[in-house]
Amino acid sequence: MLQPATVRILVVRSPGGAPAEPVSAVAALERLGAEVIVEAVGSVDEALARARTSEVDLVVAEPGAPPAPVARLLEALRADGPPVIVLTASGEEERALDWFRAGAADCVAAASAEEALPVAALDLIRRQRAARQQQLVERRIASLRRYTRNIIQNINSALLVVDGACRVTWANGAAEELLGEPPGGLVGRVASEWFEGESVADSPLLRSLEKGERFRGVEVALRRSDGERVPAAIFCGPLRDDEGNDLGAVAILQDLSETRRLQRQLFHSEKMASIGQLAAGVAHEINNPVGFIDANLFQMEEYVADLRRLWSRVRALVGAVEQGDPAAVRGELAALRVETEALDAEFLLEDLGKAIRESREGSERIRHIVQDLRAFARSDGSERVWADVNQCLDSTANIVWSMMKHAVRLQKSYGELPALRCHPGQLKQVFMNLLMNAYQAVVARVGDTGELGSIEVATALEPAGTPGDSAGQFVVVTVRDDGVGIAASHLDRIFDPFFTTKEVGVGTGLGLSTAFHLVSSQGGRIEAASREGEGSTFRVVLPVTQPARGGA
Numbered sequence: 001m002l003q004p005a006t007v008r009i010l011v012v013r014s015p016g017g018a019p020a021e022p023v024s025a026v027a028a029l030e031r032l033g034a035e036v037i038v039e040a041v042g043s044v045d046e047a048l049a050r051a052r053t054s055e056v057d058l059v060v061a062e063p064g065a066p067p068a069p070v071a072r073l074l075e076a077l078r079a080d081g082p083p084v085i086v087l088t089a090s091g092e093e094e095r096a097l098d099w100f101r102a103g104a105a106d107c108v109a110a111a112s113a114e115e116a117l118p119v120a121a122l123d124l125i126r127r128q129r130a131a132r133q134q135q136l137v138e139r140r141i142a143s144l145r146r147y148t149r150n151i152i153q154n155i156n157s158a159l160l161v162v163d164g165a166c167r168v169t170w171a172n173g174a175a176e177e178l179l180g181e182p183p184g185g186l187v188g189r190v191a192s193e194w195f196e197g198e199s200v201a202d203s204p205l206l207r208s209l210e211k212g213e214r215f216r217g218v219e220v221a222l223r224r225s226d227g228e229r230v231p232a233a234i235f236c237g238p239l240r241d242d243e244g245n246d247l248g249a250v251a252i253l254q255d256l257s258e259t260r261r262l263q264r265q266l267f268h269s270e271k272m273a274s275i276g277q278l279a280a281g282v283a284h285e286i287n288n289p290v291g292f293i294d295a296n297l298f299q300m301e302e303y304v305a306d307l308r309r310l311w312s313r314v315r316a317l318v319g320a321v322e323q324g325d326p327a328a329v330r331g332e333l334a335a336l337r338v339e340t341e342a343l344d345a346e347f348l349l350e351d352l353g354k355a356i357r358e359s360r361e362g363s364e365r366i367r368h369i370v371q372d373l374r375a376f377a378r379s380d381g382s383e384r385v386w387a388d389v390n391q392c393l394d395s396t397a398n399i400v401w402s403m404m405k406h407a408v409r410l411q412k413s414y415g416e417l418p419a420l421r422c423h424p425g426q427l428k429q430v431f432m433n434l435l436m437n438a439y440q441a442v443v444a445r446v447g448d449t450g451e452l453g454s455i456e457v458a459t460a461l462e463p464a465g466t467p468g469d470s471a472g473q474f475v476v477v478t479v480r481d482d483g484v485g486i487a488a489s490h491l492d493r494i495f496d497p498f499f500t501t502k503e504v505g506v507g508t509g510l511g512l513s514t515a516f517h518l519v520s521s522q523g524g525r526i527e528a529a530s531r532e533g534e535g536s537t538f539r540v541v542l543p544v545t546q547p548a549r550g551g552a
Contacts (some may be wrong), residue, residue: 007035009037009059009345013041025087028114047059056081058125061073082128085105087107087110158179159172160175160253161251163238167188172235177220196226222253230255235250235252286366293358296356296358304347313339317336320332369398386419389427389459390415410455411454412458413459417475427518430514438536441484459475460479473544475543476542491530521552
């Protein structure tokens, strides 16, 4: 039997309201069950009207109906109407083929309709319903495909699907825009060509294909078709079928260009804020050499006036010599000797040379201060460059020293380091934040006692992994102080943004957070150790061989 549901069957009666032979299609069909509603209509036109305005599952034409209207009924319902069964009278069985050609779903001899019609009707209704359900499912699938495609095409993130050979099999519009390709220009291309340079060996997409690894938010450097480098975050993983067979990988790429630009602005603002805190100390540091340069210039002005007096005596002596008058020569020579003794010319020349040397040293000191400030304030580009970590640390310490020297003894111990491929401006920002924190911790401990605290800065090359393997070496920068230290309950939160234990107006809570991000973006880490009341030690650990990632 049919599944419980309302089934509607229309029976087209022959002219006169009774079949030409003693058979009742209505009675035969009602044997299908209570859920089947059988209705008799008197004409083909009425059947067509009912079939178009209500849900009809089957139409049955009784024998004796005029052939022309039945043919019209079959033609009208052939495309998208319910199936039609034609009952054939005795002696007309040979016409069944014509009815099939005209569009009948089945033909049943009237003589056997009582038994055969319910079976044929049941089979057709089931098939009709299955076909209708199949159409609904197909339409739903097509709708979901269009819906999914619209979502994927319109999301802001770039999406790539690659096969086992890393060739792109599908890409959305955002991917084409990100990689600088025209519509359809990515399909069939090898995806690894956009991970050129540093990123190829460590490409998360390739590792997903080779080892089945998943990656979330890993930063990579993409190279567009026009040669422009674009920082991006990649989320990718292997693509498998229901049996676990590898089909390739799927990757989502997010353009980080704007994010990195805003981060650079934030870090630069933080850097300039640090310079603002140092302004008074730097001004004092510059004012000292400017002061003695000014004093020396005033003294040298007097010395020049004295030298002019001597020079006038020398010119007079030369004139007397040229005239050949011995008495005049002796007189001018005596006058020169008196003037020389009066001015103490030997001391004058010695002191003048000393004043010039001191002034040059002062101007050199000012030049170094300004040079260090300009180097510290300079923004990094997006590309990493080779830099001397010792020089980065030392120039930063020189800037901070002008502010802290009244309260701190600064000890430096620099090891021999290889050049590091990094963002030097960002490293200077990290060192500045650590030194400022150390200074503030010392001041918080010593207060106005006049006691000098201690800050130590050191660099070293620490090996790791296989001996002699440069890829296993780390440059370590240590900043140690004997300040107030950090409470154990706070130690695991010190790198959280906006977390600070300082007074309002003293700290923003961004210094260590910024340092942590800058070091992490260059493949390194910051280690912190502290005991309350005894001081703190921070270690910046940077790998000698930097991972292939985009600029922060």
